Amino acid sequence: MLAKLLSSALVGIEAYPVEIEVDVSSGLPAMLIVGLPDTAVKEARERVKAAIKNSGFPFPDNRITVNLAPADLRKEGAGYDLPIALGILGATRVVPPSSFEDYIFVGEVSLKGEVRHTRGILPVALMAKEKRKKLIVPYSNAEEAGVVEGLEVYPVKDLRECVEFLRKERDISPYTVNVEEFWRHSSSYEIDFSEVRGQEGAKRAIEVAVAGGHNILLIGPPGSGKTMLARRIPTIMPELSLEEALEVSRIHSIAGLLPPDTPLITQRPFRSPHHTVSDVALIGGGQIPRPGEISLAHHGVLFLDELPEFNRNVLESLRQPLEEGVVHVSRAKGSFTFPSRFMLVAAMNPCPCGYFTHPEKECRCTPLQIHRYLSRISGPLLDRIDIHIEVPPLPPSSLMEGRGVSSKEMRERVKRARRIQRERYKGRKIFTNAQMSNRDVEKFCQLGKEERELLEMAISNLKLSGRAYHKVLKVARTIADLEGEEKIRTPHLAEAIQYRALDREIWV
Numbered sequence: 001m002l003a004k005l006l007s008s009a010l011v012g013i014e015a016y017p018v019e020i021e022v023d024v025s026s027g028l029p030a031m032l033i034v035g036l037p038d039t040a041v042k043e044a045r046e047r048v049k050a051a052i053k054n055s056g057f058p059f060p061d062n063r064i065t066v067n068l069a070p071a072d073l074r075k076e077g078a079g080y081d082l083p084i085a086l087g088i089l090g091a092t093r094v095v096p097p098s099s100f101e102d103y104i105f106v107g108e109v110s111l112k113g114e115v116r117h118t119r120g121i122l123p124v125a126l127m128a129k130e131k132r133k134k135l136i137v138p139y140s141n142a143e144e145a146g147v148v149e150g151l152e153v154y155p156v157k158d159l160r161e162c163v164e165f166l167r168k169e170r171d172i173s174p175y176t177v178n179v180e181e182f183w184r185h186s187s188s189y190e191i192d193f194s195e196v197r198g199q200e201g202a203k204r205a206i207e208v209a210v211a212g213g214h215n216i217l218l219i220g221p222p223g224s225g226k227t228m229l230a231r232r233i234p235t236i237m238p239e240l241s242l243e244e245a246l247e248v249s250r251i252h253s254i255a256g257l258l259p260p261d262t263p264l265i266t267q268r269p270f271r272s273p274h275h276t277v278s279d280v281a282l283i284g285g286g287q288i289p290r291p292g293e294i295s296l297a298h299h300g301v302l303f304l305d306e307l308p309e310f311n312r313n314v315l316e317s318l319r320q321p322l323e324e325g326v327v328h329v330s331r332a333k334g335s336f337t338f339p340s341r342f343m344l345v346a347a348m349n350p351c352p353c354g355y356f357t358h359p360e361k362e363c364r365c366t367p368l369q370i371h372r373y374l375s376r377i378s379g380p381l382l383d384r385i386d387i388h389i390e391v392p393p394l395p396p397s398s399l400m401e402g403r404g405v406s407s408k409e410m411r412e413r414v415k416r417a418r419r420i421q422r423e424r425y426k427g428r429k430i431f432t433n434a435q436m437s438n439r440d441v442e443k444f445c446q447l448g449k450e451e452r453e454l455l456e457m458a459i460s461n462l463k464l465s466g467r468a469y470h471k472v473l474k475v476a477r478t479i480a481d482l483e484g485e486e487k488i489r490t491p492h493l494a495e496a497i498q499y500r501a502l503d504r505e506i507w508v
Contacts, residue, residue, distance in 0.1 A: 001023070001024045001025075001091045001092065001093070002021065002022070002023050002024075002091060002097075003021075003022045003086075003087045003088075003090030003091040003097040003100070004019060004020070004021050004022075004087075004097070004100065005019075005020050005083050005086060005087055005090065005097075005100035005103070005105060006018070006019060006020070006083075006100075006103070006104045006105070006133065007020050007068075007079070007080055007083040007104060007105055007106055008079070008104060008106055008124040008127060008128075009073055009074070009075050009076075010076075010077070010120045010123060010124075010254055011073070011074075011334075011336070012289065012336040012337060012338060013123060013250055013251055013254055013291065013295075013338060013339070014123060014127075015120070015123040015124045015126065015127040016073065016127070017104070017127065017131060018068055018069065018070075018073070018075065018080075019068075019069045020066065020067070020068055020069075020080070020083050020084060020087050021066070021067040021069065021087070022064065022065070022066050022067075022084070022087030022088055022090065022091045023064070023065045023066075023067075023091065024060050024062050024063070024064050024088065024091040024092055025062060025063050025065070026062060026063070027062060027063030028063060029061045029062065029063070030063050030064070031045045031048075031049070031064040031066070032063075032064070032065050032066065033045065033066045033068070033084075034065070034066070034067050034068070034071070035066075035067050035068030035069060035070075035071045035073075035075060036068070036071060036072065036073065036074050036075055037068060037075045037076075037080075038074065038075065038076040038077075038288070040076060040077055040078050041068070041075050041076065041077070041078075041080050043078075044078065044080055044081050044084050047078075047081055047108075047109055047110070047111060048081055048084050048085045048088065048109065050111040050112075051081070051085055051109040051110065051111060051112070051113040051159050052085055052088065052089065052113075052159070054111060054112050054113050055113035055158065055159045055160045055163070056160065057089060057094055057159075057160075057163070058092070058094070059088070060088070060091075060092050064088060064091075066084055066087065068080070074288065076288055077108075077118070077119065077120070078108035078116075078118065079106045079107060079108060079118045079119075079120070081107060081108045081109040082105050082106065082107035082108070082109055082115055082136070082159070082162065083105040083106070083107075085109060085159055086100070086105060086159075086162065086163070086166070089163060094163065095163055095166050095167060096166070096167070099166040099167070099168075100166070102133060102134050103133060103134045103135065103136050103154075104124065104127075104128045104131070104133045104134070104135050104136070105136045106118055106121060106124055106135070106136075106137055106138075106141075107136075107137060107138045107141075107156070108138070109159055112158075113158045113159040113160060114157065114158045114159075115138040115139065115156050115157060115158055115159065115162070116138055116140070117138055117140040117141060117260060118137070118138055118141060119253065119254070119255075119256040120253050120254045120256075121137055121138075121141040121144045121145050121253060122144050122145065122147070122148070122246070122249055122250045122253040122258070122263075123250050123253065123254060124137075124145070125137075125144070125145040125147075125148040125151055125153065126148055126246070126250070128148075128151055129148050129150055129151040134151075134152040134153075134154065134174075135151060135152070135153050135154065136154045136155075136156060136162060136165075137153060137154075137155055137156075138155065138156070138157075139155040139156060139157045140260045141155070141260075142155035142175040143175075143177055143260070143261075143263035144249075144253065144258060144260075144263040145175070145263075146175045146176055146177035146263065147177050147179055147182075147246070147249070147263045147264045148246075149179070152174040153174055153175045153176075154172050154174060154175070155172070155175050156172070177263055177264075179242070179264065182263070182264060182266070189234070189235045189267065189407070191231060191232055191235060192232065192235060192406055192407045192408075193232050193235065193236065193404065193405060193406060193407040193410055194403040194404050194405065194406040194407070195228075195232075195403070196225060196228055196229060196232065196404060197394065197404065198225075198394045198395075198404075199224075199225055199229065199391060199394065200404070201389070201390075202218065202225070202229055202389055202391045203229070203404070203405070203410070205387055205389040205499055206229060206233060206236070206389075207236065207410050207413065207414060207482070208387065208475065208478055208479055208482065208495075208499070209343070209345075209386070209387050210233060210236050210237055210343070210414050211413070211414045211417035211418065211478050211481065211482055212386075212417070212421070212432050212433035212434050212474065212475065212477070212478030212481070213343060213431070213432030213433065213434035213435065214343075214386035214387055214433075214434045214471075214474070214475060214478065215322065215343060215344035215345070215346075215384060215385045215386050215387070215434070216343075216344075216345055216346070216385065216386065216387040216388075216389065217307070217346045217347070217348065217382075217385045217387065217388045217389070217502070218230065218345070218346070218347040218348075218389060218391050219347075219348055219349075219350055219357075219388060219389065219390050219391065219502070220347075220349070220350070220357070220390060220391030220392060220393070221349060221350065221354045221355050221356075221357065221358045221361070221392075221393055222349065222354045223393065224391045224392060224393045224394065225391060225394065226305075226347040226391050227303075227305060227347060229391070230301070230303045230305075230345045230347060231270065231303070232407060233270075233301050233343070233345055234267060234268035234269075234270050234300060234301055235407035235411070236407050236410040236411040236414055237268045237300075237301075237343075237411070237414070238411070238414065238415050238418055239266075240265075240266060240267070240268060240299060244299045245264055245265055245266055246264070247298065247299065247339065248265045248269060248298055248299050248300070249263070249264050249265045251291050251295050251296060251298055251338070251339070252265060252269075252296065254290065254291060255290060255291055255296060257296070268299060268300040268301065269296060269297050269298065269299065269300030269301070269342075270297075270300055270301045270303065271293050271294075271296050271297040271300070271301070271302050271303065271342075272303040272304075272305060273293045273302075273304070275304075275305070275306050275309040275310045277293065277310070277314060278311075278314065279311070279313055279314045279317045280292065281293060282294060282314055282317065282318075283317050283318075283321070283327055283329070284327055284329050284336075284338050285329045285331070287331075289329045289331060289336045289338075291338045292327070292338070294318070294321050294327060294338075294340040294342060295327065295338040295339060295340050297340070297342040298339045298340055298341055298342055299341065299342070300342060300343070301342065301343050301345050302342045302343070302344050302345070303345045303346070303347070304344070304345070304346040304347070305346075305347050306347070306348060306349070307346040307347065307348040307377060308348055308349075308373055308374070308376040308377055309376075312376060312378070315377065315378070315381055316378060316380075316381065318344070318381065318384075319380060319381060319384060321340040322344060322384045323384070325339070325340060325341035325435075326338065326339055326340055326341075327340045344384075344385065346385065348377075350370075351363055351365040351369065351370045351373055352365050352369055352370070352373050353365050356370060357390065357392070358393055359392070359393070360393075374502070379465070382502060383465055383467040383468050383471070384467070386434060386471045386474065386475050386499070387475060387499040387500075388499060388500055388502045389499055413482060416482075416484075417478065417481040417482045418431075418432070420481045420484075421433055421481060424444065425440075428440075433474045433475075433477045433478045433481070434474055434478075436474055436477075438470060441470050441473050441474065444477060445473040445474070445476065445477050445488060446487075446488075447473075447488060447493070448487070450490055451488060451489065451490055451493050454490060454493055454494065454497075455469075455472070455473075455493060455497075458472070458497045462497075462500060464500070468500065472493070472496045472497055472500065473488075473496075475496040475499060476488045476492045476493045476495070476496035477492075479492040479495050479496060480492045
């Protein structure tokens with residue numbers, strides 16, 4: 001007796017259909033699972049057997065063969081428990097096999113027969129909609145799958161409930177989520193830039209960075225507010241579109257980081273890995289490749305605090321994703337591509353003791369120690385950071401000041417600048433000034449005679465590289481957009497040059 005039904009396998013951030021064939025034939029009692037299963041899938045034999053018996057159904061004392069097709073696609077995780085159990089019940093005609101045709105099944109089962117929360121349901125739901133199938137998932141995953149518009153989602157609490165539904169003995173209504181209502185109640189932030197006293201220069205630089213999608217490095221002594229500023233950057237970024245929110249949520253779902261009560265991520269991600277992070281954890285990978293921190297920060301902010309303390313190999317691995325917006329992970333089992341278009345925000349002290357630029361506290365570091373400290377960050381990586389800004393310690397009078405400009409006001413200015421950029425690059429695969437190619441820079445960042453002379457002087461004095469030259473022009477273009485100017489003027493260019501702190505003589 002044979003039964004067939006559909007489940008799903010995750011490869012990278014995509015879900016692919018998997019056909020599960022269950023054959024129950026005469027022979028010694030045994031259960032064999034084939035089709036490149038991992039250990040978790042092989043262990044389904046014991047979970048499924050106990051779940052079927054404890055749900056009140058007979059388990060066949062025959063030879064059971066379970067095939068997961070295609071056979072060359074790696075199957076991993078416990079999400080195959082539910083379809084395997086249903087396949088066995090279908091092969092023994094406890095459930096009519098014809099009832100499987102319109103559905104995709106995903107879910108882990110307990111020994112008692114309960115259907116448990118399973119990782120990676122959102123990409124499965126998107127695949128089910130594309131294949132025009134209905135989806136049966138664990139009850140705790142209902143909201144996650146329900147955010148996909150136009151998909152019929154049927155949540156089940158246990159194996160018996162699922163069997164009764166397929167036998168038409170129980171009615172389960174399709175689960176839907178009011179995305180607009182959820183969006184309205186979950187897209188506000190608990191922190192705000194108005195809580196930051198002083199640091200108007202740093203706030204201005206951050207506003208420019210967000211408006212143009214530029215990477216930024218904050219340099220200052222301990223306690224000057226670098227981390228406080230960085231954590232508020234998502235509050236001034238434009239709201240996620242539904243398409244972006246689904247993409248971000250899909251990555252978090254695959255990583256198992258999507259909370260059961262948060263079916264859709266509506267706020268810009270903010271990821272802040274510790275400086276002991278490995279290159280695999282940051283970039284992604286592993287035996288079965290999973291997205292790393294840079295992919296979890298997709299459409300959001302990756303904050304690297306104490307930048308020189310990170311392993312140099314880890315920092316160097318950021319160079320390609322920063323340029324391309326994707327990361328390619330190649331393993332013996334295949335090549336995987338994860339999206340990683342994020343805004344890099346880094347913070348560092350100016351020297352090992354932290355007080356090199358402090359106006360009152362004395363620095364105890366020698367010039368050689370400072371040079372070695374700064375040399376931990378390579379020139380090529382610094383070239384990819386558009387803005388370097390000093391964050392000085394606050395005088396006591398600034399700490400007593402009232403609330404500053406709010407995130408809402410800053411976000412409105414950012415959104416106006418982003419609208420100008422969308423119109424400028426309409427029809428191109430460019431969304432912000434930071435994404436311009438060298439050819440685009442020549443077209444959209446033309447300078448007058450006075451501006452050209454100023455830039456030549458800066459290149460000569462600061463010894464800017466070719467990449468740094470283009471970064472200055474892109475930042476100047478963003479400053480002009482914030483001011484509503486069509487052309488780059490001398491003040492815009494001067495401000496952009498000022499944002500190359502590590503190129504100035506004091507640091508060289």
